[in-house]
Amino acid sequence: MNGKRGEGARQASGDLRAVLVRSSSKILFRFLPVLLLALLSAGCSHREPFHPYPRYRRTHGLPKPSKVIIQKVAYFDAPKTIHHEVGPGESLWQVSRMYGVSIASICRENGLRPGQALHSGQIVLIRGVRSIRYVINLYRVRPWSYIIVHHTATDDGDATTIQWAHLARGFWNGLGYDFVIDNGTMGKGDGVIEMSPRWLRQEDGAHCKADDMNQRGIGIALVGNFDCEKPTRYQMASLAYLIFILRHYYHIPPSHIMGHGQVPGARTDCPGKLFPMRFLRWAAER
Numbered sequence: 485m486n487g488k489r490g491e492g493a494r495q496a497s498g499d500l501r502a503v504l505v506r507s508s509s510k511i512l513f514r515f516l517p518v519l520l521l522a523l524l525s526a527g528c529s530h531r532e533p534f535h536p537y538p539r540y541r542r543t544h545g546l547p548k549p550s551k552v553i554i555q556k557v558a559y560f561d562a563p564k565t566i567h568h569e570v571g572p573g574e575s576l577w578q579v580s581r582m583y584g585v586s587i588a589s590i591c592r593e594n595g596l597r598p599g600q601a602l603h604s605g606q607i608v609l610i611r612g613v614r615s616i617r618y619v620i621n622l623y624r625v626r627p628w629s630y631i632i633v634h635h636t637a638t639d640d641g642d643a644t645t646i647q648w649a650h651l652a653r654g655f656w657n658g659l660g661y662d663f664v665i666d667n668g669t670m671g672k673g674d675g676v677i678e679m680s681p682r683w684l685r686q687e688d689g690a691h692c693k694a695d696d697m698n699q700r701g702i703g704i705a706l707v708g709n710f711d712c713e714k715p716t717r718y719q720m721a722s723l724a725y726l727i728f729i730l731r732h733y734y735h736i737p738p739s740h741i742m743g744h745g746q747v748p749g750a751r752t753d754c755p756g757k758l759f760p761m762r763f764l765r766w767a768a769e770r
């Protein structure tokens with residue numbers, strides 16, 4: 485009895501195993517298409533997004549500017565001694581050109597070595613300032629064809645604070661604009677033009693997704709909330725100058741110079757209700 489029962493039990497367990505194998509293979513076949521689809525779509529999500537515009541791929545170091553504009557700014561006060569707060573991506577060379585002093589003298593005053601990298605937020609003592617100048621690098625790396633103007637929608641700020649804010653918002657590459665025009669807060673001069681690390685690396689922007697403007701538009705942000713106040717006249721003078729330089733260098737037509745809210749598909753009031761759009765038209769055509 486025992487033996488038979490044991491045999492019966494073995495047979496039952498064998499049957500059960502066969503049933504289980506059959507049902508699991510049935511389940512597998514039934515869900516195979518779903519499984520394959522899931523695997524394929526997982527593969528798709530890791531694929532590089534399609535970019536219709538040529539992308540600059542950095543091989544080593546920073547791209548070399550094909551031209552550097554160094555322009556003395558008449559309305560900037562130039563005290564003989566300045567404590568300069570280094571912006572993101574700024575180099576010793578750039579700071580030396582901004583104030584018309586030698587790299588050697590900056591190194592001497594601050595105990596630095598020539599070629600030493602500066603870091604954002606570092607305070608550098610500049611003695612013997614000759615004048616304050618715009619320093620604008622121009623590159624023949626990408627075919628920039630639009631200029632998009634923004635406001636930061638904050639009362640104060642500079643490239644360093646916006647860099648931190650954008651990193652906190654999840655922009656893994658930091659500051660999303662190409663240029664920032666300061667409004668005299670955070671210790672920066674009113675109307676100072678700061679180049680962003682994205683511009684120095686000639687990377688895609690992170691300022692206007694609509695109409696692929698991150699790939700083909702140069703993003704300029706003026707610090708301020710122009711829903712509540714107007715930009716300062718020094719900011720506007722610097723904006724006009726920057727647009728003039730970029731527009732002529734990249735042959736950008738006036739109709740391609742616009743506020744963020746004018747970009748087709750962009751749902752925003754940026755650069756704010758009080759931003760003088762007529763001025764932008766004038767700046768785009770001169």
Ligand SMILES: [Zn+2]
Pocket residue numbers: 633634635691744752754755
């Ligand atoms: Zn904007």
